[in-house]
Amino acid sequence: MVPHLVTALTGPISELEQRILESVPAVERWFRLEWMEHTPPFYSSVDVRNAGYKVAPVDTNLFPGGWNNLSPEMLPLAVQAAMAAIEKICPEARNLLLIPENHTRNNFYLANVVQLRRIFQAAGLNVRIGSINPEITEDTLVRLPGGEELLLEPVIRSKYRLGLKNFDPCTILLNNDLSAGTPGILEDIHEQFLLPPLHAGWSVRRKSHHFKAYEEVAKRFGKMLGIDPWLINPVFGHAGNVSFAQGQGIEALQETVHTVLGKIRRKYKEYGIAEKPFVAIKADNGTYGMGVMMVQDAAELASINRRTKNKMSVIKDGQQLSDLLIQEGVPTIETIQGATAEPVVYMMDRYVVGGFYRTHASKGADENLNAPGATFLPLAFEPEHILDAQGHPTEPLPNRFYMYGVIGRLAMLAASYELEQTNPEAEVY
Amino acid sequence: MVPHLVTALTGPISELEQRILESVPAVERWFRLEWMEHTPPFYSSVDVRNAGYKVAPVDTNLFPGGWNNLSPEMLPLAVQAAMAAIEKICPEARNLLLIPENHTRNNFYLANVVQLRRIFQAAGLNVRIGSINPEITEDTLVRLPGGEELLLEPVIRSKYRLGLKNFDPCTILLNNDLSAGTPGILEDIHEQFLLPPLHAGWSVRRKSHHFKAYEEVAKRFGKMLGIDPWLINPVFGHAGNVSFAQGQGIEALQETVHTVLGKIRRKYKEYGIAEKPFVAIKADNGTYGMGVMMVQDAAELASINRRTKNKMSVIKDGQQLSDLLIQEGVPTIETIQGATAEPVVYMMDRYVVGGFYRTHASKGADENLNAPGATFLPLAFEPEHILDAQGHPTEPLPNRFYMYGVIGRLAMLAASYELEQTNPEAEVY
Known part of the structure; x- marks a missing residue:
């Protein structure tokens, strides 16, 4: 089930949404059976784009920040899901060490850390924050504008365990996506639960x-639901060894872009969609919306300017960009107060615990909204009925957040498949 | 974790409550470990009495009605917990048959059935309502004052399975406490999940x-927490073969009452409690607050009037009363708008999903509130902070519903022990 949140959608329900809404029992049962075979990521968030004719995930984050953007009513759901996750993975847990990103001056990010601490404390754990930032060499108290305090403590590594001064956790929760590489201090920890596993890092x-x-x-879900998987799946391709700065690998990239655009064009024709196809070119290992460009024609790549070259060369934590994902661009039909919007779905264990809209006033429906200037709009719970003029409840309102919750969970399930396939310890069995 | 609900408690935090609030991680871990060994009841509700010096469960219901008294904000929590329960017990479930009580004209009860249907539908099941009332021989559509419709369908029993016309459920959820005895139609069902099990019936x-x-x-929890178990446990005794109508077994009953009162008196002395001890005499198999009387002195039982005799002879569904529980009376310090109040805690699987106050304007702090004239007051979620005059959040408010959630879960755990001990199929192993 997915909480009933107020979406900005007011238009008619599309055929796809209708199909999903009338199949709730089958959809939920399908997920239940999948979770018998696969372990959901500990937590995740998924950026979803709804083009009306199709709805698809465009990014799946296994170290979600932004928990502070969830509305307060959602906290109990997150806590209950956190309890379920802890019970399953490490019921004996007492102490949880939370390892945040290294940027210690971003108050929005730190508010997210405070919210995660709140969730796991309410779930019944002693939570402390351990920094792996080399600059944090002593206890550092940060006071946030909201009045909250956050104590960042330097982690202490012994031969087999990671902890803090006078704090030996049984579980270590990473909220640091390891873009800069896996630090040695996190390697070879076998006595403690390290969540998510290191190979989930960027x-x-x-x-x-x-x-x-x-x-x-998407294929398996589409088969169950009797729909073309393309309606929920963005076409994609991959290009390796690309350097925009040195003009390397551009031709192969153009070829892939061309192929992906062709596939989209055929689908647009099949469904009578009049829009112009485009692709998002993204760092294959990138996050934070960095290293993303939109392209409508492979020829554009022959003459990109210096600024774009720079943008596409270095991503978070100074990593060089060389592997690229070429992903079908899915426009978004959602707007809030005139700003382009896309839903972000938050999950803890297998449960959808909330979501918000990412909005951007100066970006179009076919642009990347995860860019400077984006704002976040928490979603409220929708009452199940609206009262009519006589004060009687009307027909139950459809849960239009449900479809987003389904897409979010499909992407979470894909992350679960992905982590199984890339598990370096899998050969042991 | 327990949702943070607004309680009527405004007085200072008692030593006991303080002890519980400062031990959240230890308490939650203790429960987690218990649930590794024991299976929680599918759902339950617990009546709790808070005397200030002690807090105790006084009744544990394994077929909880009153789900309609939970505030709408709690629905998502109940749904998420229902998903967890279904996943654990019968992940392959598609169809759920809900069997309600036989009273088909009680709109309050029927609103509870509607709410349960809503919860399990949102959890992703096809839900239909099957009546075992012999008077329901054909589909009966009931329209509730709120505009909701409820279709009661007669159950159909085949040799091994129970269902409805064109509806073969894999799971049967009883919301009928079987006070009148286990109907044959529910016996020998081995292919379907029957929840709760028949031996949970009254x-x-x-x-x-x-x-x-x-x-x-309570002993084990008290030991973990370092408190006298009496602070959370009502003293009790048992008397069998009592007939008030025929004056049978009264002396033995008086002796038990005397013993229980003596135990309470000693505890009152130990803690310097000035109140007058009393006991609640209750049908050992009763429910609905029927067959309950309060006694301060065993001598009172020698001269009870005809009205009380009648009250103590027959309980729900015309069952004869003969076995009695003699339970320490726990006064309640909670009042709402001048009415005496007691919290009722609702649980689904191992999770506290909500609660409400049962209040009674014409009953005292030492009386049974589960009586005609009782009203129900849903509890709202408490914001975590109150804003001060400058609009800044103050210190976090303590979750005063937490203690009630702990007591509710202790009683639920006891029900789990109880059902294990009374399981007629346990000898098989």
Whole structure:
């Protein structure tokens, strides 16, 4: 089930949404059976784009920030889901060490850390924050504008365990996506639960692996529901060894872009969609919306300017960009107060616990909204009925957040497939 | 974790409550470990009495009605917990048959059935309502004052399975406490999940078994927390073969009452409590607050009037009363708008999903509130902070519903012990 949140959608319900809404029992049962075979990621968030004719995930985050953007009513759901996750993985847990990103001056990010601490404390754990930032060499108290305090403590590594001064956790929760590579201090920890596993970090993870797994999930789900998987799956391709700065690998990239655009064009024709196809070219290992460009024609890549070259060369934490995902661009039909919007779905264990809209006033429906200037709009719970003029409840309102919750969970399931396939310890069995 | 609900408590936090609030991680871990060994009842509700010096469960219901009294904000929590319960017990479930009580004209009860249907539908099941009322021989559509419709369908029994016309459920959820005995139509169902099991019905279940199990739970929890178990455990005794109508078994009953009152008196002395001890005499297999009387002195039982005799002779569904529980009376310090109040805690699987106050304007702090004239007051979620005059959040508010959630879960755990001990199929292993 997916909480009933107020979406900005007011238009008619599309055929796809109708199909999903009338199939709730079958959809939920399908997920239940999948979770018997696969372990959901500990937590995740998924950016979803709804083009009306299709709805698809465009990014799946296994170290979600932004928990502070969920409305307060959703906290109990997140806590209950956190309890379920802890119970399953490490019921004996007492102490949880939360390892945040290294940027210690971003108050929005730190508010997210405070919210995660709140969730796991309410779930019944002693939570402390351990920094792996080399600059944090002593206890550092940060006071946030909201009045909250956050104590960042330097982690202490012994031969087999990671902890803090006078704090020996049984579970270590990473909220640091390891873009800069897996630090040695996190390696060879076998006595403690390290969540998510290290190979979920962006120094190992590849978007193209994720969307390959998602393609498989979409096919199986589409078959169950009796729909063309393309309606929930963005076409994609992959190009390696690309350097915009040195003009290397551009031709192969153009070829892939051309192929992906062709596939989209055929689908648009099949469904009578009049829009102009485009692709998002993204760092295969990138995050934070960095290293993303939109292209309508492969020829554009022959003459990109210096600024774009720079943008496409270096991503988060100074990583060089060389592997690229070429993903079908899915326009968004959602707007809020005139700003382009896309839903972000938050999950803890197998449960959808909330969501919000990412909005951007100066970006179009076919642009990347995860860019400077984006704002976040928490979603409220929708009352199940609206009262009519006589004060009687009307027909129950459809849960229009449900479809987004389904897409979010499909992407989460794909992440679960992906982590199984890329598990370095899998050969042991 | 327990949702943070607004309680009526405004007085200072008692030593006991303080002890519980400062031990959240230890308490939650203790429950997690218990649930590794024991299976929680599918759903339950617990009446709790808070005397200030002690807090105790006084009744544990394994077929909870009153789900309609939970506030709408709690629905998502109940749904998420229902998903967890279904996933664990019968992940392959598609169809759920809900069997309600036989009273088909009680709109309050029927609103509860509608709410349960809503919860399990949102959890992703096809839900239909099957009546075992012999008067329901054809489909009966009931329209509730709120505009909701409820279709009661007669159940159909085949040799091995129970269902409805064109509806073969894999799971049967009882919301009928089987006070009148287990109907043959529910017996020998081995292919379908029947929840809760038949031996949870009041024709088999005994309050004295429950409170014996609760005593054990309270001892173990008290030891972990370092508190006297009496602070959370009502003293009790049991008397069998009592007939008030025929004056039978009264002396033995008086002796038990005397013993229980003596135990309470000693505890009152130990803690310097000035109140007058009393006991609640209750049908050992009763429910609905029927067959309950309060006694301060065993001598009172020698001269009870005809009206009380009648009250104590027949309970729900015309069952004869003969086995009695003699339970320490726990006064309630909670009042709402001048009416005496007691919290009722609702649980689904191992999770506290909500609660409400049962209030009664014409009953005292030492009386049974589960009586005609009682009203129900849904509890709202408490914001975590109150804003000060400058609009800044103050210190986090303590979750005063937490303690009630702990007591509710201790009673639920006791029910789990009780059902294990009374399981007729347990010898098989």
